[in-house]
Each structure stands twice: as structure tokens, then as C-alpha cells.
Amino acid sequence: MLKRFIRLLKTSPLLLPLLASIDLVLLLVDRLAVLTVRTRPAPLSLVVIRLDVMGDYLMFRNYLRQLKKSARYGNHSITLFGNIAVKSLAETFDSGLIDQFIWVDIYKLSTQPSYRFKVVRALRAQGFSVVFCPAYSRVLVLDDFIAWATGASERVGCRTDYVNIARWEAALGDRLYTRLIDSGPGIVFEMERDRRIVEGFIQEPVAVQPPLLDGHYARAVTVPDRYIVVSLGAGQEFRIWPADRFAKVARFIMMQYPAYKLVLTGAPSEKVYAESFLKHLPDASAIVDLTGLLSIPQLVYVLTKADLLIANETGIAHIAASTQTPSIVISQGKSLVRWHPYPAEYGEMITYLYPDYIEQRRADLSAIAPDFNPESPLSINEISVERVIGTIRAMLQGLES
Known part of the structure; x- marks a missing residue:
């Protein structure tokens, strides 16, 4: 809600006086603060x-x-x-x-x-x-x-x-x-x-640097021997794939790949998504719910040890790119090209799933990127459970071969 209001404040001519007033007040605060300090x-x-x-x-x-x-x-x-x-x-x-x-x-x-x-x-x-x-x-x-x-x-x-x-x-x-x-x-x-x-x-050349978080500095937590991380939140509702669809994916994994546990992660504010997800599962014995319990260094450790991440397009996808964790990221296309998909030279372990309109134009995403920055007109609900399951099957087969 706050992000939407800020966006409206920046773009609506009707709110221009309010925006200017806020800017002026904060500028005056800064100038007053500066006047009270003498420093070398x-x-x-x-x-x-x-x-x-x-x-x-x-x-x-x-x-x-x-x-x-x-x-x-x-x-x-x-x-x-x-x-x-x-x-x-x-x-x-x-x-x-x-x-x-x-x-x-x-x-x-x-x-x-x-x-x-x-x-x-x-x-x-x-x-x-x-x-x-x-x-x-x-x-x-x-x-x-x-x-x-x-x-x-x-x-x-x-x-x-x-x-x-x-x-x-x-x-x-x-x-x-x-x-x-x-x-x-x-x-x-x-x-x-x-x-x-x-x-x-x-003012000197800078080489391309793939993202990397050194796992030696991560904070260890107890995790299963083999597991898949599922992250259900994304900060904004329109970027969140429905919990019942995540649950269908979870049931598929538990039935077809029983060797894997499922580990839920997310911020404390995302506990509501974990609760909704668990309500759709008749048996949660294969689920380890760590929602709201991990610091970022602990989350890095969990991703470092994971076999796969399944998530909405949000911050955890960038952490996974930095831990080289194979990932499936579900996205409705917001900020396409600018924030995703990762080019091969920066992160080749992440597979993004988009609505069909984007998928059909994969060969030249730059051509449609202006239509998806800063917002996407498409719904994340266009991405089917079957597509996610098919991608999981292909990735797990590749990891186990």
C-alpha cells in the first residue's frame, strides 16, 4: 500500500503540491541539521x-x-x-x-x-x-x-x-x-x-562479476539431508502465486520425490502465506516450516545446502543467485530485463517462469521490456501448476543424472 501511494505521489499532477511540500519540509530539516554541526x-x-x-x-x-x-x-x-x-x-x-x-x-x-x-x-x-x-x-x-x-x-x-x-x-x-x-x-x-x-x-575498467556469497560466513542451522526450499511471499500481492497452487506442487513433490523434504522460508510478515499453504496439505510431515525464524545469514546457509528453490520473484531469488542454488522463479514480469531473468554470465542456475505473452517473446525480451517497467500488465495466475511441475521434473532429473 505504501509503495503504491509513493508511486501515485510521484506521478499524479493532483498530488504535486503535497509532494513539493514533503520535499521542502525534509530539505529544511536537513539544512537545519547541517547548521548545527561544525566539523573538519x-x-x-x-x-x-x-x-x-x-x-x-x-x-x-x-x-x-x-x-x-x-x-x-x-x-x-x-x-x-x-x-x-x-x-x-x-x-x-x-x-x-x-x-x-x-x-x-x-x-x-x-x-x-x-x-x-x-x-x-x-x-x-x-x-x-x-x-x-x-x-x-x-x-x-x-x-x-x-x-x-x-x-x-x-x-x-x-x-x-x-x-x-x-x-x-x-x-x-x-x-x-x-x-x-x-x-x-x-x-x-x-x-x-x-x-x-x-x-x-x-574511472577504470570493471569486469563482469557473477554474484557470490561466501558460504563460509553463513550461519548454520539444522536442515534435512535433502530438501527443496519453498518461498511463498513476495512483498506485493500481485507478485505472489496462490498458496493452493504451491500446495499442489508440494503434493506432487511429496508423491514423486519422497526423498526430499520441503523447507518453507520467509519473513515473519509472510507467516500468513505459510499457514494458508499448510491448510491445503492433508499431510505436512514432509514440511519443515522455518518461516519467520531465519536471519539472512541463516537463510544463506539454508539455500547453500538446498537442492532446489521454488519461489516468487523477490529478494530470495537474488540470494539464490549468489549461492548458486538451482531455482525456479515464478514471475508475472514486473521489471522485466532490469531485474530478471539473470543473463548467463551473471547466474545460469535460475529458471524463470512467465505468463505466455512473455514466454513467446523470450528471444528478444528487450523489445517488450518497456511495457513491463516499472509494472507488468499480466497476472501471475496465468502461470499454471502443470508448467511448474514440468519444470521441477526436468530440473530434478538433471540434478540426479
Whole structure:
């Protein structure tokens, strides 16, 4: 609901006065916070602003190593100013590349002036010399205002696509940077976009980097010997395949492949989907329900040991790409090409299932991508149980052969 309102706020001419008022209030909060701080710039200090969610961070994190070893910024201390939602992932797997983490609640940062004042004041007091904001779909009050508030003399951002920002907001935000990176036109896979942005920032070639989470840093939990992970949620209802269809798939697996247990995962807020799923199963003895019980490092461990993942198109698919877990991802096509399917050079273990309109145009998804960004007109219910079962059968046969 909140995401839909934000989208409406950015696109409706009727809500323009409200959007402008919110921007103005937050800008005034930032300026007031900055005026209360006196600090000296810390030389060779770089802050990376990454305030988006899990999938965005997973796409970007591979290139942190490029920053760390670059000729231009390799001698800088690196701070990540990030969304607290990715804290456990980043601190577990990337602490060797980041010298300091600063975590914030992005919803409080956007809606609570007193919280924002404290955060901006503390950030300004750090005295960073360089700020890098690699978000392509920038948000004025998060990315642009915060980059300016650091007080860094070198402020580098990206030319945006106007998905999360109105054009007049982008024009204002552009002026808050000392340099803007042009990562090229069109819709491209997000990891490729990030590669271009980092390349433009450090001003040296950056090679394609397949995603990878080092399993040695994952947090072990008790799991069955052989199992398939089923993830039922996706954050937005239109991206969620019905629980009764997942249950039909589960019954097929339990009957045809009894050697496998089924492990349910998901955030605590997704417990409702697990409960609905279990109601459709007369026998849940082959089900291990870990919904709401796993930290992200523990989820990484579970995926590392899994034989297969079956999920909606959401953050867990990007974690699975980083653990090289064979996966079946059910998608209605939202953000096609930009976020999925994974090109072979970035993740060849993931099979995406789409409605027929997309499947029939697999040979040239770029041609239809504009019709699916940022939203898809198709229903996830167009994907049948039979197609999912057929894909499971083919993948399990391939794994066991």
C-alpha cells in the first residue's frame, strides 16, 4: 500500500503540491541539521549511500571489492550508509570491504523529521571527503538530499530513469552533485547497470562479476539431508502465486520425490502465506516450516545446502543467485530485463517462469521490456501448476543424472 501511494505521489499532477511540500519540509530539516554541526573534512574518507532494499544491495555488493582496490579510492576509508534491512547480510559478508557501517530506517528517514534531524546531524559530523550514490532510480529526499547533507566536496551520483523521482525533482537533485555518471540508455540488467556506474565512478575498467556469497560466513542451522526450499511471499500481492497452487506442487513433490523434504522460508510478515499453504496439505510431515525464524545469514546457509528453490520473484531469488542454488522463479514480469531473468554470465542456475505473452517473446525480451517497467500488465495466475511441475521434473532429473 505504501509503495503504491509513493508511486501515485510521484506521478499524479493532483498530488504535486503535497509532494513539493514533503520535499521542502525534509530539505529544511536537513539544512537545519547541517547548521548545527561544525566539523573538519576527514581526508581520504568515502561514504557510499545505498538506501534501497535487499535485491538492490545484492546486485551492487560484488563491486565493493572494485572500490576497495581501485587506484582512485583504494586508499580511502569506506563507510556504507545503508538501509537497516540489509544490515545482517552486509555485516556478515562484507565487513572485510567496509570500514564502517551506518544503518538507518528509510521509512523513518522519510516520514519522521526528528529522526531525520538526528541522522543527518550525525552523518554531517563525520566530515566525509567523497560521497558516492550509485542508485540509478534515485529518490530526491533519500539519495540526493542525503548526498548533499554529507558536506563532501566530491559528490558523485548517476543520471536517473525517473522511476522513483519526478522530472522536476531530478533537475533539482542533479544540481546537488559535483559529478553525474551516465550509465547509458535503455533497460539493462541491474548488475550490468551497477558495473557501468562503478566503472564510471572509479574511472577504470570493471569486469563482469557473477554474484557470490561466501558460504563460509553463513550461519548454520539444522536442515534435512535433502530438501527443496519453498518461498511463498513476495512483498506485493500481485507478485505472489496462490498458496493452493504451491500446495499442489508440494503434493506432487511429496508423491514423486519422497526423498526430499520441503523447507518453507520467509519473513515473519509472510507467516500468513505459510499457514494458508499448510491448510491445503492433508499431510505436512514432509514440511519443515522455518518461516519467520531465519536471519539472512541463516537463510544463506539454508539455500547453500538446498537442492532446489521454488519461489516468487523477490529478494530470495537474488540470494539464490549468489549461492548458486538451482531455482525456479515464478514471475508475472514486473521489471522485466532490469531485474530478471539473470543473463548467463551473471547466474545460469535460475529458471524463470512467465505468463505466455512473455514466454513467446523470450528471444528478444528487450523489445517488450518497456511495457513491463516499472509494472507488468499480466497476472501471475496465468502461470499454471502443470508448467511448474514440468519444470521441477526436468530440473530434478538433471540434478540426479
